[in-house]
């Protein structure tokens with residue numbers, strides 16, 4: 001059965017901050033790093049830049065509560081009043097991601113302990129053991145104090161709880177985690193017999209006869225039971241979420257403002273954001289480009305699509321990205337002129353109703369002094385400042401986009417449990433990961449101009465023309481049944497190799513590899529045939545044969561890598577055959593009619609270029625129209641009753657033309673356009689068309 005909804009909002013915010021009727025613009029504001037006389041200048045410059053929202057006090061615990069139980073909120077009062085007088089709203093933070101030194105000194109047992117038993121100390125940041133009672137009590141005390149004092153303040157637009165749960169560590173192996181893990185397991189399994197069965201403890205003599213003997217999966221001579229590790233990943237995520245929920249509920253006692261916490265969608269896989277999204281009032285996200293990747297804007301698009309997807313399609317807040325270089329990658333590449341706007345508009349086009357940065361003013365001291373900011377060390381005479389103020393002015397012209405929605409016709413499966421399971425040791429090939437296949441399929445879809453949702457395999461898929469399962473290794477029988485029902489009802493499902501292999505306990509499905517998808521795909525896997533590192537194989541693919549009824553016999557040679565399967569056909573038509581490799585002559589790519597829909601299977605790693613040929617047929621079969629756009633002209637559409645907004649971003653060095661279906665108004669320039677729009681090299685346009 002598909003689940004009916006992925007999102008249960010908190011008190012009726014519907015994805016927005018009450019009283020805000022524009023696109024928000026701003027960043028993290030850390031005034032405590034500066035003498036008080038700088039604050040007034042900050043507010044003046046924020047006004048100049050068009051800033052209307054800041055995240056405040058994220059790492060201020062040690063100054064707000066200098067000694068246990070002694071509070072000094074006077075300085076925060078002054079900052080909030082200054083911002084309020086300047087018309088700038090605040091997302092007030094709970095500072096619990098930076099526990100003060102006194103807490104570490106008083107409760108050394110509350111430190112996070114790593115897998116090798118090393119406790120992680122103070123002098124940095126990051127939470128303490130999420131299950132340690134002393135940390136939890138102290139976190140609630142400071143949270144309650146802030147909520148009491150500022151809960152009804154008109155400057156407070158919302159609450160920014162903690163900071164990036166899951167970073168820098170998710171997994172804690174302390175004595176507190178040990179105790180809490182057993183409690184969690186008892187609740188999950190009820191009995192040791194059930195735990196032993198789920199974990200398959202008959203293997204390697206791991207049977208448990210006493211709950212007290214069950215451990216967190218700390219360092220061991222060789223790999224720890226994979227089902228135990230998978231449950232520990234679930235438990236660790238849930239333990240962090242408990243911390244959030246406790247702080248959120250403490251805030252709600254004193255404040256009706258919406259509560260959020262900044263996710264790291266796409267870059268941190270340790271927290272199940274579909275579960276987290278159910279707990280926040282508004283989804284928000286942080287994103288940083290991978291500087292080593294010249295096409296990092298595609299990764300950005302995927303992270304933004306994922307954020308919108310976990311938000312169930314509702315608007316979301318971009319709380320952090322960078323104006324230029326970060327400081328924590330091996331080579332921190334500065335953004336090129338215009339890249340700041342291109343990045344920002346990609347987030348906006350994909351559903352973000354705020355564009356914010358880490359951070360407002362560059363820090364002089366500490367670990368992040370080389371990180372870019374809205375106001376850089378070079379001051380207001382700089383390129384970055386000019387781009388920041390230009391962006392603020394442009395976002396000021398886009399208030400009508402607030403709350404509009406993005407609709408995707410394609411979904412790619414994104415399942416945290418599948419990531420957690422697949423990334424464990426002892427897999428058939430370290431050359432394949434869920435993430436690599438997601439990225440490759442996403443890249444192909446991005447280049448072909450298709451907007452994508454990233455979805456869980458168990459959710460309602462009926463609105464999508466195409467669903468891609470990219471190495472979806474862990475797939476419960478219920479989720480596989482949902483995919484099968486989707487095909488039966490007329491959907492097109494494309495499954496990549498190493499999918500549907502294990503159930504929720506990391507146990508191989510009865511009936512063999514991919515057995516639960518056999519009906520939908522008309523094929524199953526007798527044996528995996530992974531390739532040696534660097535080896536490739538050739539697939540002869542009958543291009544067009546699988547398209548919308550066409551019967552071309554052109555055979556295209558496609559290069560595959562990493563993986564092959566010994567496939568057994570059970571009704572599927574082989575449209576691609578191995579020309580060489582471990583099973584010459586064997587089926588490599590298949591298509592199967594099931595019910596009113598189609599199931600495709602691709603058994604080797606085709607790169608994004610090779611995938612183009614196959615995907616063209618898949619699109620044709622699924623009724624997806626070609627976008628007709630120049631590659632690297634990114635166009636995303638937001639819609640509302642009566643209007644559609646095309647956000648166009650030209651990632652190329654040439655001016656390009658974009659055909660228009662109807663006359664449009666450019667909201668940034670006021671120009672009216674009829675048949676086509678020119679998007680200059682590296683530029684962005686936001687085009688409104690009226691819809692019936």
Ligand code: GLA
Nearest residue numbers: 163164286288320326358371
């Ligand atoms: C994260 C954190 C910020 C800052 C930035 C730097 O997103 O939330 O506090 O450290 O990274 O890129």
